Amino acid sequence: MIRIIVIEDQWLVRDALVALLSLQPSIEVIGHGASGKEGVTLAAELQPDVALLDIQMADGDGIWAVREIRRLVPSVRCLLLTTFAKDDYLRQGLEAGASGYVLKDTPTAGVVQAIEQALAGKIWIAPSMQSRLPGMFRPDALSKRERTVLKLAESGATNREIAAQLYLAEGSVKNLWTEIFGKLSAKNRVEAIAIARDKGII
Amino acid sequence: MIRIIVIEDQWLVRDALVALLSLQPSIEVIGHGASGKEGVTLAAELQPDVALLDIQMADGDGIWAVREIRRLVPSVRCLLLTTFAKDDYLRQGLEAGASGYVLKDTPTAGVVQAIEQALAGKIWIAPSMQSRLPGMFRPDALSKRERTVLKLAESGATNREIAAQLYLAEGSVKNLWTEIFGKLSAKNRVEAIAIARDKGII
DNA sequence: CCGGCAACGTGACGAAAGTCATGGAAGGTT
DNA sequence: AACCTTCCATGACTTTCGTCACGTTGCCGG
Numbered sequence: 001m002i003r004i005i006v007i008e009d010q011w012l013v014r015d016a017l018v019a020l021l022s023l024q025p026s027i028e029v030i031g032h033g034a035s036g037k038e039g040v041t042l043a044a045e046l047q048p049d050v051a052l053l054d055i056q057m058a059d060g061d062g063i064w065a066v067r068e069i070r071r072l073v074p075s076v077r078c079l080l081l082t083t084f085a086k087d088d089y090l091r092q093g094l095e096a097g098a099s100g101y102v103l104k105d106t107p108t109a110g111v112v113q114a115i116e117q118a119l120a121g122k123i124w125i126a127p128s129m130q131s132r133l134p135g136m137f138r139p140d141a142l143s144k145r146e147r148t149v150l151k152l153a154e155s156g157a158t159n160r161e162i163a164a165q166l167y168l169a170e171g172s173v174k175n176l177w178t179e180i181f182g183k184l185s186a187k188n189r190v191e192a193i194a195i196a197r198d199k200g201i202i
Numbered sequence: 203m204i205r206i207i208v209i210e211d212q213w214l215v216r217d218a219l220v221a222l223l224s225l226q227p228s229i230e231v232i233g234h235g236a237s238g239k240e241g242v243t244l245a246a247e248l249q250p251d252v253a254l255l256d257i258q259m260a261d262g263d264g265i266w267a268v269r270e271i272r273r274l275v276p277s278v279r280c281l282l283l284t285t286f287a288k289d290d291y292l293r294q295g296l297e298a299g300a301s302g303y304v305l306k307d308t309p310t311a312g313v314v315q316a317i318e319q320a321l322a323g324k325i326w327i328a329p330s331m332q333s334r335l336p337g338m339f340r341p342d343a344l345s346k347r348e349r350t351v352l353k354l355a356e357s358g359a360t361n362r363e364i365a366a367q368l369y370l371a372e373g374s375v376k377n378l379w380t381e382i383f384g385k386l387s388a389k390n391r392v393e394a395i396a397i398a399r400d401k402g403i404i
Numbered sequence: 405c406c407g408g409c410a411a412c413g414t415g416a417c418g419a420a421a422g423t424c425a426t427g428g429a430a431g432g433t434t
Numbered sequence: 435a436a437c438c439t440t441c442c443a444t445g446a447c448t449t450t451c452g453t454c455a456c457g458t459t460g461c462c463g464g
Contacts, residue, residue, distance in 0.1 A: 009307065010285065010306040010307045011306075011307050011308055011309050011310075012219075012222075012304075012305075012306045012307065012308055012309070012310060012312075012313060013215060013218065013306050015222055015309075015310045016215065016218035016219045016221065016222040017214075017218045019218065019221040019222040019225055020214075020217055020218040020221040020222070023221055083212065102214075103214075104212040104213075104214045104215050105211065105212045105213050105214065106213055106214055107213050107214070107217075108213075108214060108217045110214075111214060143440085143441065143442090144441095145441075145442070153392060154392075154396065155392075155393060155396050156388060156389060156390055156392045156393025156394075156396055157392075158389075158390065158420070158421085159420075159421065159422095160420085168442090168443075168444090169443070169444055169445080170420095170421095170444095170445095171443075171444045171445055171446090172442075172443045172444060174421070174422060174423080174444095175422090175423085175424090175442085175443075175444075176442085176443095177421080177422065177423095178422065178423060178424080179441095179442095181422080186358060187358060187360075187422095188358055188360065188421080188422080188450085189392060189421080189422090190355060190356075190357075190358045190359075190391060190392060190395065191357060191358020192358075193392065194356065194357050194358055195358075345410090345411060345412085346411095347411075347412070348411095360450070360451090361450070361451065361452095362450085370412090370413070370414090371413070371414055371415080372414095372415095372450095372451095373413075373414045373415055373416090374412075374413045374414060376414095376450095376451065376452060376453080377412085377413075377414075377452090377453085377454090378412085378413095379451080379452065379453095380452065380453060380454080381411090381412095383452080383453095389452095390420085390451080390452080391451080391452090
């Protein structure tokens with residue numbers, strides 16, 4: 001029996017996953033939680049064979065949890081489970097030390113297989129993501145300054161406000177935007193923010 | 203036994219929901235599908251007591267499916283199931299004839315209760331959404347045109363592009379923005395989009 | 405039938421966003 | 435040293451955004 005924990009913030013989905021996985025003959029669900037922090041605590045406490053973690057969660061997302069678990073309890077293999085086929089998620093997840101990337105739109109057999117592979121020390125990646133693997137590992141396009149500007153602008157700050165916050169001239173902020181637009185192939189700040197969200201940059 | 207069908211496009215989540223609901227003593231899952239169209243077909247064919255439908259699906263979304271099912275097989279009660287607490291979804295869903303709006307972030311007991319209520323002809327709405335019901339049809343809410351503009355702008359469209367799409371002058375679009383800013387207390391489009399997201403308007 | 409009102413449509417005009425050329429500072433070559 | 439490269443900073447200039455005053459349509463209650 002493979003001992004696993006399920007970390008997923010949507011209560012109903014969590015219960016459902018636990019019910020489904022418990023029906024599998026080779027799997028035993030020994031715990032479950034609703035946030036990244038809970039995930040880390042449970043992993044340390046229960047020492048499961050595999051942790052199945054959703055990515056998007058409040059209070060410590062799945063990728064952060066993978067990083068923590070790999071650091072504190074390296075014997076626990078981590079599988080990321082998500083709705084979204086995002087390059088950035090996959091890259092960050094693998095860098096954090098995940099043993100796999102499973103989409104919620106896969107058959108049950110796929111998850112079971114991913115869990116078995118993870119236990120064997122192999123990495124399992126959703127078939128639809130595998131083609132995107134090459135060319136994925138390059139330095140982060142955006143600089144720190146640029147990411148800061150994006151984050152400040154996200155909730156509606158003007159260039160003047162951003163400049164004040166960062167002790168810059170307004171012109172400097174505008175120039176940072178031009179850099180950002182080029183790197184993200186966006187034509188204005190709204191699109192840049194949308195793309196950055198989509199890629200998981202901010 | 204309440205006979206239900208489950209319509210959800212994410213394979214794993216669908217399987218998991220079926221497994222979970224099948225464990226409930228009062229419920230029998232008699233069918234499941236992965237798209238709005240399948241939902242309508244299954245509802246007509248199996249005549250279940252209740253249909254549990256995800257909103258976001260390819261090939262006929264859940265709200266469309268509710269509308270069709272209510273039209274073709276009025277004896278089937280429809281429950282909408284979704285991750286997102288969006289005013290817009292709730293309003294459209296109720297207008298389409300849904301018997302309830304269930305968030306995936308609710309305990310299992312909540313769904314069971316919603317299913318029982320639906321069968322009894324009552325409407326069950328996720329607790330966190332109920333407070334928003336009153337203000338949903340008020341004059342200070344955004345008009346249809348205004349919501350359209352917000353949606354088009356969300357991914358970075360300029361006023362010129364929005365105007366072209368809606369067969370308007372650029373000036374009209376700008377004026378709509380001014381209205382939007384007033385109603386949402388936003389100072390620019392970025393903030394307006396952030397607030398609208400937050401409130402679940404778009 | 406008419407006044408009120410809400411939603412929509414428009415252009416002129418000031419304010420902000422976005423572009424571009426330029427240059428400084430830090431760190432790593434040869 | 436001289437040289438790259440990357441990131442950061444700035445102001446002058448163009449484009450787009452946002453405000454305002456005004457006009458139109460259609461609907462509802464008196």
